[in-house]
Amino acid sequence: MQTLDTTSLANDTVTSQTTLEVQDATAITTNNHHIIPRAASYNPSSDLVGASNADGSSVENIGTNPIVNGDAIGVLITDSSGNILWVNNSDISLPTNKLQEGAYIENYYALTAQGLVDYTNWQTTTASGGHTVGDFINSGQATTSDYVKSTTELTVTNFVLPFAGGAGNQFLYLMIGLAAFGALGFYLSQRRKAEMDLEVNNKEILGKNDNKRSNIYLTSRHTHPYAKIFHTKNRTHLAQAHRKGTNEL
Known part of the structure; x- marks a missing residue:
């Protein structure tokens, strides 16, 4: 161990460096399961239960038009074979009869603070505009640090109003x-x-x-x-x- 004398202390400066890591608190929660009629319009945001931003603050408009870290929540819906049938933001409703009777997996994606940066960069390098968060996730360019995920099991039935049959x-x-x-x-x-x-x-x-x-x-x-x-x-x-x-x- 080397010691410094009074002369050295007067001429030199001793410094210490600390690395500060900030934890991203982005989170979303959705319903575990939802049954919807095939002939009705369905808005994926209706299955959102809660969400928080990177700083831990609560997200407003849950169930209608939620914005996490300044952008929308992306949604991908796949069938039992893994085929992607719907890619969009959660506030965009599926048209009637978009999905046939059966079981589906609905994955919700909220961008983290880092994900928002990467999403913005991805948009600038993509030839055509108008890409959603769902498109970013589906492109394969997003990493696991770019988003948090929640899943809802979606069941589509043929239940319709009595006067319409079914x-x-x-x-x-x-x-x-x-x-x-x-x-x-x-x-x-x-x-x-x-x-x-x-x-x-x-x-x-x-x-x-x-x-x-x-x-x-x-x-x-x-x-x-x-x-x-x-x-x-x-x-x-x-x-x-x-x-x-x-x-x-």
Whole structure:
């Protein structure tokens, strides 16, 4: 170890250098899964849950038009075979019937502070203008330090409004069928209860003597439908009681 004397200290300067590294806090969060109807327009921003800039500040307009570190969030949608079917920014809606029924992977990309610099440089070296963040990612020129990523599983169904046909109509028919079965069950239970009450009443009639039985029967005809009385097992006995009571008058 070498020491410095007072003369050297007066003539020389001792310095120390520290390297300061700033952590990029860019982040995005999306829904894990989303089911959409094929015949409806879909905006990918609707699946964004949250996002933050490189300095840690929160991103506004999540779900509509989010801007991260001064630029849009890019979106790439691929099918189950890995084919890229959609490349754009998250605030651009897919037209109706763009995707067929099936399962898709929707990848969201937000540029980091370094990514924004690289994206700007890439745009200046690209022949045609109007390239989106999604185009930059899809070009293969972006590195992993240029972006943060979040993935949503997207399922497209054939569900449409009932009057337009499709799965929506099938669901409506199912609900109508269940309601009809429920109404039929209620009707049958009420009818069975009414028949049981009438059968008890008929048994009471048959327990009377002939004259009283005939009079009660005539009263029953005014209070109960004729068909219901004669649909019981005792209809023959009731008819005999009626004839006998009439002959004795």
